[in-house]
Amino acid sequence: MSQKVKNPEEFEAPITEHLAELRIRLFRSLVAVIIATLVVFVKVDIFFELFKEPLRKVFPDLKLVALTPTESFFTAFKIALLVGFVVASPFVFYQIWKFIEPALYEEEKKLVVPFVFFTTVFFISGALFAYFGVLPLAIKFLLTFGYTQLDVEAMISVSSYISFVVRLILAFGITFELPVILSLLARLGLVTPEALSKFRPYFVVAAFTLAALLTPPDVVSQVFLAMPLIVFYEISIIMAKILYPRSERSKENQV
Known part of the structure; x- marks a missing residue:
């Protein structure tokens, strides 16, 4: 007897459902980050001062400069995007978990709360470690080396400085x-x-x-x-x- 060939849609349905679910989760995460970014952007000057603090601690008289007309605006947006992602991170981690949850057993699904909690705590801990510990030391070492060893006076653009800070904070947040x-x-x-x-x-x-x-x-x-x-x-x-x-x-x- 010949075996009945199953409808290809029976095989495709689970894949299309997973892709649709992934698209929904990504969209929700993106919307959360965008909303948080826009809210932060309204008060971005407060966060800019916080980002400048590690530099101010070791070189209080050093001023940041803008080398292009658009540099200040895009730097402010970069700050808002990073802070917005941190603010939205619990929701983003929750969406990641909800995507993989259907593949887990009931006992494993109970891990959702600890997973969201600890991913958020460890990411923020890494960011704070970079901000309070690593950034001041790295800035002091790099600028002092340039001045003492090469007789180079520092003139740092606001974009390069914020990129340096953002990259370091994200690296430590992800590492943690x-x-x-x-x-x-x-x-x-x-x-x-x-x-x-x-x-x-x-x-x-x-x-x-x-x-x-x-x-x-x-x-x-x-x-x-x-x-x-x-x-x-x-x-x-x-x-x-x-x-x-x-x-x-x-x-x-x-x-």
């Missing part, structure tokens, strides 16, 4: 998400503590490579980003051992 992501993957049984331990030497190299790509080209920023990455990786291994499902471990032992 590592324990949350790896812990979640371990809890879902997608990675094992043993695999993370074996990958440790390669991760150290990857950490410094990633730090060189994400941060401005100075040793201070790169070291300050690579070291937390390595520390967080070790924390992730410990968390993976705690959170890895016992059922998965039992299956591995039986094999």
Whole structure:
């Protein structure tokens, strides 16, 4: 007997549904970021002063300059976009979770609140670490080096300075998400503590490579980003051992 061929739409429906769901989640996240950005833009001068504070701490007399007529406007927009993303990040992380939620078991779905909470907390913690710790040290080192070693007097454009600050803050914010992501993957049984331990030497190299790509080209920023990455990786291994499902471990032992 010949087998009945199923309607291709039966295969395509799940894919189209996933794509439609992804489009909706992305659209909602984008709208949230845009709204938050516009709200922040109204009071962007307050945030601009906050962004200038790390520079003001180490070089209080140094003034930022605008080299083109449009530079100040686009710099203000860049600040509003970053702050708007941070403000909207809990909603964005929630949308990410809701997209992957249908593929999870009921027990795994209970992780939504911890996931949104910890991703938000760790991202903001990384941003604050960069703002209060790394930025003043990096600025002082770079400008002092130029002045003492090369006899170069600093005249920094507002765009280049804000780009430097934004890049560093985003790099640290994303880096601080590592324990949350790896812990979640371990809890879902997608990675094992043993695999993370074996990958440790390669991760150290990857950490410094990633730090060189994400941060401005100075040793201070790169070291300050690579070291937390390595520390967080070790924390992730410990968390993976705690959170890895016992059922998965039992299956591995039986094999």
